[in-house]
Amino acid sequence: MLLAVSVSAAAETVHVAVASNFTGALRLLAQSFEKSGAHQVRISAASTGKLYAQIRHGAPYDLFLAADRARPERLEQEGLAVAGSRFTYALGRLVFWAPGREFEGAANVLLARPDVRRIAIANPRTAPYGLAARQTLEAIGLWQRLQGRLVRGENIGQTFQFIASGAAQMGFVALAQLPEESPRPGYRWLVQPEFYRPIRQQAVLLRRGADNAAAAAFLAYLRSGEARRLIAGQGYGLEDDE
Amino acid sequence: MTEDISALWVTLRLALVSTSILLLLGMPLAWWLVRTGSRLRTVVESLVALPLVLPPTVLGFYLLIALGPDGIIGGLTDHGLAFSFTGLVIGSVLYSLPFVVQPLQNAFSAVSPLILEAAGTLRASALDRFFSIVLPLSRPGLITAATLGFAHTVGEFGVVLMIGGNIPGKTQVLSIAIYDHVEALEYGRAHWLSGGLLLFSFLILFLVYRQNGRRE
């Protein structure tokens, strides 16, 4: 009892800004983190670009879980993040998905079929999964050929919606969006990591959270074995070297 | 930069086409709403006003489904209307409808029935009365409706984001291009476009209000 009281006296809240695609996974992580300690996690989700802009203009976040490496890196350079705190917490995995399609064969054959009118990808300019999709299409030699049929979602969430609604027949989404426990029917191809540069989703401790005990604790937790198992279970890859 | 210009062009084209359709559709609709005694009136009025209260993403989501190849609208065509310019026009028209119908309704209901009866006794048929009396007397309302419809389409983001698919030269409009620039950290270009859009919108509103103010 005494211990519990002393711990809760030191309890703090960490405010995490998270890229949309990782929101589901972060909720699970936060649940298990809050159970084991006394600290609280508050989550704000948006696209990486928006969160970056918000942080630059003084948004009250302690920790930033981005969908890429570029923006945490920039925050570090700009002195808005604690130097050396940046690390890759997950590797995004790209999957090609054509719901409701029975097709025996390789994805590039399916993609090239003339009756396929609309293929959804995330915007390569703004979304890491979009860039990966582009690299994949380039690798299999279809990027130029498919230009007229590509529709671009602003982020990977919207891209998923394009396909799920039937407006686009197929496209590239994040593996995390197609959970194993509730399989959606259709053709899927888990794109080999060789086809695209790794989607390094990096976390960084923001200056505002530098002295926040909860932020430090949560960062440490993210690197723990338990957290890594959870992340992998959500359809993400992990960097081996850590 | 060429992409920005083509976004500007798509936006203007979309706004012009949508505004024309909005007026063609809105005028008879508003006239009917003003004159009818039908019980359907309230239903139709509520439907028209729906986009005022619905978040654009909700409307966009239903439109995405409706315009898709198997949707109730898209199903009528060979390959659906999502991600096409036509689809954008449909979305913009639906979304801006209340902004056009309501000023028209206000203007039409201000036209005295007595004056219309007088025109009726002077050999003017119903259609003739609408064009020779109702429209000229509703000019300020008509201008307001057209401007709001136009400006609202230019400024539209949520619905276009949902059903456009961001295809340069086809469905990528200005607001989306700005959003892309912000997301891609190209703040300079975003500033240019945003500033231009701001100035453009202000100019249009200013001209309309000045015109309406003069007539009073």
Add this chain to the structure above:
Amino acid sequence: MSSIDFRFELERGNFRLETGAVLPGFGVTALFGASGSGKTSLLRCIAGLERARGRLEVNGECWQDSENRLFVPPHRRALGYVFQEAALFPHLRVKANLEYGRRRTPAGARKGSLDHCCDILGIGGLLQRYPHQLSGGERQRVALGRALLNSPRLLLMDEPMAALDRPRKAEILPYLERLHEEADIPVLYVTHDLEELARIADQLALIENGRILKQGPLAEMLASLDLPIARDEDAGAVIETQVIRHDDEYHLTHLGFCGGEILVGRIQRAMGERLKIRIHARDVSLALQPPGETSILNVVKAVVTEMADQGPGRIMVRLDAGGTPLLARITRKSQSRLGLKTGMPVYAQIKSVALSI
């Protein structure tokens, strides 16, 4: 053939119009009644602005026949309609207002010209103005001109002077009186003003509670003691006269009618010209003997034809002066002092005469 023949049934809330009549298809017929009696509704039914059940035939042309599902819409009826308020088109200049109906009239059916219309209505100087730049009287004159230039087969006027003050009315009345001469079409004129109708109308139809009570020639109707108008403060007879002599010495004009002669102040009218005069019942007193020394110039021999008690203490006497009806309002005391009975010859002294000039 030359008639306005109708029968209408119309219900609007508490109000019910159920009436029919055959009105003359020429001249000015006044529809007279209290407000709420249904005058305006009847006029609107005839115009087709109100869709009643029934039948309507105007000078041989059928405009409505509910049984045969015939309903000619207002814009195909070739009407002239003048509303209480002018109802001019605010966005059009006077000229465009005047020409609105004319431009929509087939060239072959056009009657009258813009210039002539401007002349008789005195609106030639207003053509470039907008309605909001006109006075009430000017507006009403333009409205009348607009209706006439529509080359109507029937002119309907709904209390066109109700919204005007006295001087404005005086400004318009002469134009309305000339309607007979100008328009060879039937005119239905709604009013609840006795003065107005006495000056303008040839025929009178009385309306009460959505029904036409009685109709007939103006002089006869105005002299009917059994009609509500006889009870009006302004009740009186209308007499058709003719200018027979000008007396320059005394500055008088002699007007002749069936029952004798009436003297009025010198007027600028040609010999032989027809003139309608009005003699209020309150301005007529009765005597059994020819009055001797009196300042009253006009004394007419007549016979008492009818008397009606209009209580308290008031009697309305109807006289016949050589075939022309006259009304006199006297006290009950005078009646018993003179021992008045129908058929009795009397001398009617006329204190004043209202002229329509």
